[in-house]
Structure formats: C-alpha cells, structure tokens
Amino acid sequence: MSVADPRKMSTTTKVFDDKDVTRFVVPVGSDLHSRSATKFGHAEISGYINSFLHRCGFVHAGRSDFAEMESECLAISIAREYVIPEDNSFRRFIPTGVAIAWNAYHHLPDKQTQKYIALLTSLFIYAEDMFKDNNDAILAFHGLFIRRQPQKHRMLDHLANMLLDLPSHFPPTSAVNIMISASLNFITAVGLENGSVVFSPPASASRYPAYARMMSGVSEVYAFFIFTPNIPLDVYLPALPDMMTHICYANDILSFYKEELAGEEENLVYTLARCRGVHPSVALQEVIDDAVAAHRRVLETLMPHKAAFDCYVQFAQGYTGFHIASKRYRLDELQG
Structure with missing residues (x-):
C-alpha cells in the first residue's frame, strides 16, 4: 500500500516530511487503522522487503541444507527430555532454531555453540508462542530463576538451565x-505481550515502541554470538546498540508478511503507526530506514577490525538467509 499523494489530500490532513518519507496524520474520526484500510498486498510487501535487501546489499537466498544438524538437535532434545512421548510440542520449534544457527552462525568454528544457539532459539520461540494462556508461569520465571527453584512449567525449567549454561559457550566476560x-528482559516482554500491555502507547510516548521492541528482541544474545572468541570484546561492544537495532528491525521487516497473513497488529510497525498517528506503510518504511542505517553504522564501526568485520558481514547475510530458509516466515511465497 503506497502512501497517499499529498497533492490529493483534503485540507483536514497535515503533511510533513521526515527522512525523505512523506507521512500523514490521521484526522479525528478516521478509520485509517482498520484492517480494510491497512491491509498490504503481496506485491507491496515484496517491494518493501526487496528494497531493504537491496539497500543492505543482501542476497535473497538462504541455506536449508541443515538436516544433519536438525537431527542432532532433535537427539539432544530427546536426551534432555525437551521432547517426551507425552509431549512432543517442542519438536516443531527445532527447525527454526536450526535455521538461524546454520545460516547466521555458520562461520563459528565450534559446532557445539551452533547447536546451543539453535536450541536456545527454539526455547525462546517456544516461550513466546506457547504461554499465551499460561502467563502466570512467564511472570514467575525471574523470581524462580534467581532462587534456583523449579519453574511452573517443565519447558521453562529447560530454558532456565540453558541460560545457566551460557558461560560454557561464551568467554566469561561482561558480555x-x-x-x-x-534473556530475562525477553521473558518480561513475553509477559507484557501476553497481557497486551505494550501495544497502545499514547502519542506522547513516541519512544516506547522501540524500547519495547528492544526488550523483546533478545538481540544482545544474537549480537555477541556473532564474533569468534579470539576477537576482543572492546572491538565490537561499541557497535552493540546498532547491531541490536538491525537484528530486531530486520526481523520485523522479514516477518511482516507472515504477520499480515495472520492479521496480527501487535508488532512494531502497527504499534508505531498507532502511537504516531501515521499510516502503517509509513511506519514500515521508517523501520526499514532505521534498520539500513544501523547496519551501515555497524559496518563503519567494525571496518578497522577485519576479523570482526568479516564475522558481522557473514552473520548479517546469514540472518537474512535464516528468515528466507525458515518456513516460519513463508517468504518463499513472495518469490512466485
């Protein structure tokens, strides 16, 4: 859906420019944010995604040759009783976790770390998807985790144990x-989202949507795992804020299609649109602009350090490839 031509707008609509994007403010009583008014078509979403990929220099390609790692992660899941005869619901989350590890972290030399990332991601997604009707278990996670007490659901026990094992896969630093x-912020964000707390901020709280998105993105975890152990933390720590923005916003862009198909509006794009009184297409373009700018700043920050720069470049393309390769995001449907 393209932004309306400002020359054809009525005098009740105020137009202004920001970052070369024309925005329009919704008049009082407008139904602009109804589903019929905001529904995006396949071609429009494909255009936004292709623009994002082109501006970042990414190729629309992902690797799906990870059957061996998927089998290994399933075997680990059975051995650790993530998957049990009476409850194999975790099994369907494994392919997405493997897809991100295989695509975005293929450059890491330690295959055990790759499998750790795969299973941790699968547990994160499980926590996000499976507790919408059991939010009490999510809200209790932190206190039980700190006191080393059993969680209110066996899968949250497994997630807690994975977090406790994190120092085994990353040098023991401040990172x-x-x-x-x-990771704890992510669980907090899941609890907020389950309660629909974060999706209707007032216009005066214009920074809240981005804050809530950073909290839910667990992007620090994915950013730090990009770099091999031989690279000093102080080389890439200054790039962390921009890596966080790119990781979160790239996911918002590349998952937007599946969310549109599901009629979901509890995401960054629609939250920004409601908060700022702009059309969702304007909010989506803003997210793309911010993701591209953050990516370019990361490249500039890391450029003097070849090893770190190379790790990030491989990750960034692979992170895009993960979304393309994963059936969760259904991006293959836009390539027809």
Missing part, C-alpha cells in the same frame, strides 16, 4: 551478564 539480562 555474558548482558546476554543473561537480555
């Missing part, structure tokens, strides 16, 4: 503390 804090 580990940030990663664990980010």
Whole structure:
C-alpha cells in the first residue's frame, strides 16, 4: 500500500516530511487503522522487503541444507527430555532454531555453540508462542530463576538451565551478564505481550515502541554470538546498540508478511503507526530506514577490525538467509 499523494489530500490532513518519507496524520474520526484500510498486498510487501535487501546489499537466498544438524538437535532434545512421548510440542520449534544457527552462525568454528544457539532459539520461540494462556508461569520465571527453584512449567525449567549454561559457550566476560539480562528482559516482554500491555502507547510516548521492541528482541544474545572468541570484546561492544537495532528491525521487516497473513497488529510497525498517528506503510518504511542505517553504522564501526568485520558481514547475510530458509516466515511465497 503506497502512501497517499499529498497533492490529493483534503485540507483536514497535515503533511510533513521526515527522512525523505512523506507521512500523514490521521484526522479525528478516521478509520485509517482498520484492517480494510491497512491491509498490504503481496506485491507491496515484496517491494518493501526487496528494497531493504537491496539497500543492505543482501542476497535473497538462504541455506536449508541443515538436516544433519536438525537431527542432532532433535537427539539432544530427546536426551534432555525437551521432547517426551507425552509431549512432543517442542519438536516443531527445532527447525527454526536450526535455521538461524546454520545460516547466521555458520562461520563459528565450534559446532557445539551452533547447536546451543539453535536450541536456545527454539526455547525462546517456544516461550513466546506457547504461554499465551499460561502467563502466570512467564511472570514467575525471574523470581524462580534467581532462587534456583523449579519453574511452573517443565519447558521453562529447560530454558532456565540453558541460560545457566551460557558461560560454557561464551568467554566469561561482561558480555555474558548482558546476554543473561537480555534473556530475562525477553521473558518480561513475553509477559507484557501476553497481557497486551505494550501495544497502545499514547502519542506522547513516541519512544516506547522501540524500547519495547528492544526488550523483546533478545538481540544482545544474537549480537555477541556473532564474533569468534579470539576477537576482543572492546572491538565490537561499541557497535552493540546498532547491531541490536538491525537484528530486531530486520526481523520485523522479514516477518511482516507472515504477520499480515495472520492479521496480527501487535508488532512494531502497527504499534508505531498507532502511537504516531501515521499510516502503517509509513511506519514500515521508517523501520526499514532505521534498520539500513544501523547496519551501515555497524559496518563503519567494525571496518578497522577485519576479523570482526568479516564475522558481522557473514552473520548479517546469514540472518537474512535464516528468515528466507525458515518456513516460519513463508517468504518463499513472495518469490512466485
């Protein structure tokens, strides 16, 4: 859906330009945010995604040759009783976790770390998807985790154990503390989302949508895992804020199609649109602009350090490839 031509707007609509994007403010009583008014078509979403990929220099390709790793992760899941005869619901989350590890972290030399990333991601997605009717278990996670007490659901026990094992897969630096804090923030965000707390901020709270998105993105974990252990933390730590933005916003862009198909509006794009009184297409373009700008700043920050730069470049293309390769995001449907 394209932004309306400002020359054809009525005098009740105020137009202004910001970052070369024309925005329009919704008049009082407008039904602009109804589903009929905001529904995006296949071609429009494909255009936005292709623009994002082109501006970042990414190729629309992903690797799906990860059957061996998927089998290994399933075997680990059975051995650890993530998957049990009476409950194999976790099994369907494994392919997505494997897809991100295989595509975005294929450059890591330690295959055990790749499998850790795959299973941790699968547990994150499980927590996000499977507790909408059991939010009490999510809200209790932190207190039980800190006291080392059993969680209110066996899969949350497994997630807690994975977080406790994080120092085994990453050098014991301040980064580990940030990663664990980010993981706990993610659980907090899941609890907020389950309660629909974060999706209707007032116009005066214009920074809240981005704040809530960073909290839910667990992007610090994925950012720190990009780099091989031989690269000093102080080389890439300054790029962390921009890596967080790119990781979160790239996911918002590349998952937007599946969310449109499901009629979901509890996401960054629609939250920004409601908060700022702009059309969702304007909010989506803003997310793309911010993701591209953050990616370019990361490249500039890391450019003097070849090893770190190369790791990030491989990750960034692979992270895009993960979304393309994963059936969860259904992006193959846009290639027809």
